[in-house]
Amino acid sequence: VTIRSACATAEQTEEQRELLEAVDRVMLTLPKEQRTVVLLRALEHMEYSEIATALSLKESTVRWHMYEARRVLRERLSKAFDPGGVRR
């Protein structure tokens, strides 16, 4: 599946583009399982049970992967942006 970022649309700002680039960089550091779960959850909008079936994992394991991925993304992206709109 080839995924295109909405950052590509013309109305998006340079700031958003930089944030997505930061997400891009951090996502590359995640373990493959966590990256896959984030991909299926955030981009494909799949339920945890569906992801578990697709990956042959327990639903609790899928939830843990998503939990850990969010935690790592928050930790590493907090240095790159502030969700309140104030850039660091």
Place this chain on the structure above:
Amino acid sequence: MSDQVMNCSRAEALINQRLDGELSGALDQTLDQHLLSCAHCAREMRLARGLERLLSTLEVPSAEPPGKPPELALPRWCSVPPPSSSRARPAAALVHTVPLTAAALLILAVALSLLYATFLRGRAPTVEVSALDVRFTDRAAIWESLNEDAVAASPSRRDCDGARARAACQPSDRRDGLRTQRCGCAA
């Protein structure tokens, strides 16, 4: 659940549930109360919201737009590596297919030649042996008939003493069966 028993670890789990849209009722209010009193968790909540919004801006295209601008770079982490199957790369597939086909044909040719050689080497000696057998049989039969004719025509035998045979043996002596037990000659 009261705010006293709510710690930051529990709040983080509830934040994830809220992000998944699975938090409601009393737990939702409990989390809000904790966020009001905990700056760390409140910041985590803001970061999590911002991250979810950021991830939600990513999309999966249903089809490749015809006039895709070059600056529309794909996120590296969600890109799929280019297909490496032989169907996608026919030239590369030929590189692997042609030698295999040639090897298979070579093996087939060798096998056929071996079978052919075995067929020739297996049947030809049989034919020759059979022919030799036939010839030998014929020759033996001819020999036998010739010997019989020779014996009938002459009383001489190899284990007979030539001189004695010539002196003693007579065709009539052999034919009567009385003196021809071994060689047709008189003892």
